[in-house]
Amino acid sequence: MKKRDLKMKKILSLVLSIVVVFALGGCGAKKEAVVTDKKIIKVGASPVPHKEILEVVKPLLAKEGYTLEIVEFTDYVIPNTALAEGQLDANFFQHVPYLETFSKEKGLDLTYTVKVHIEPMALYSSKYKTIADIKDGAEIVIPNDPTNGARALRVLEKAGLLKLKAGDLISKLDITENKKNLKITELEAPQLPRVLADLDAAVINANYAIEAKLNLGDALAVEAKDSPYANVLAVKTEDKEKPYIKALSEALTSPEVKKFIEDKYKGAVIPAF
Structure with missing residues (x-):
């Protein structure tokens, strides 16, 4: 009789363990569902x-x-x-x-x-009205992060101001032709509209240009619409x-x-x- 009781206790203990595991598993699934469907x-x-x-x-x-x-x-x-x-x-x-x-x-x-x-990024200036007006030795400022800096350089190339090496992540070190001896300076993108009045020209991201009330129609050059x-x-x-x-x-x-x-x-x- 004692052996039988002991066996029954073991069975009950095993059943209770399985129930607890499933209960905990259910709680875990419930918790995960809350996170998934926040x-x-x-x-x-x-x-x-x-x-x-x-x-x-x-x-x-x-x-x-x-x-x-x-x-x-x-x-x-x-x-x-x-x-x-x-x-x-x-x-x-x-x-x-x-x-x-x-x-x-x-x-x-x-x-x-x-x-x-x-x-679309664009080249803005408070000093010049057209690309042709830009003087030799003028300073053009571009964003200082690698990807937007590369985009800005391509805008200048599209405008005929520079020639650059092929590639996506280019820098000013990849300029192959600079007939006007332009000085390319890098600055944090958010600052560009704020200092535009003190610059010859700057290539500015559209979000900061819009925020600064710059008109795209006044830009000297604009990034191609098929931009990636x-x-x-x-x-x-x-x-x-x-x-x-x-x-x-x-x-x-x-x-x-x-x-x-x-x-x-x-x-x-x-x-x-």
């Missing part, structure tokens, strides 16, 4: 045009049961580190080459879901397929967003979808 989406963005575009997205996501929180950034570094550290669910401020270069240099596992718009530098929604690679990221991606490439970009920016920002 309803508050925190996105880092530059003020213009990214934050303005995201404001259009807010009501679209609200219809799907999501709340969009926009965190404003004015630099090109913190939004990616904040995303990688989990302080943000996504960010919207950069083009593909910058995202890929930054991620590689910093060892971050970031990717993107959709291409939203293109911001589309601005994207960046996310952690592990989050790419999550429902809330898919919902955000769909909203950012909706007809409502396309119409807003076309009506609001009139060519200064171009939809990429």
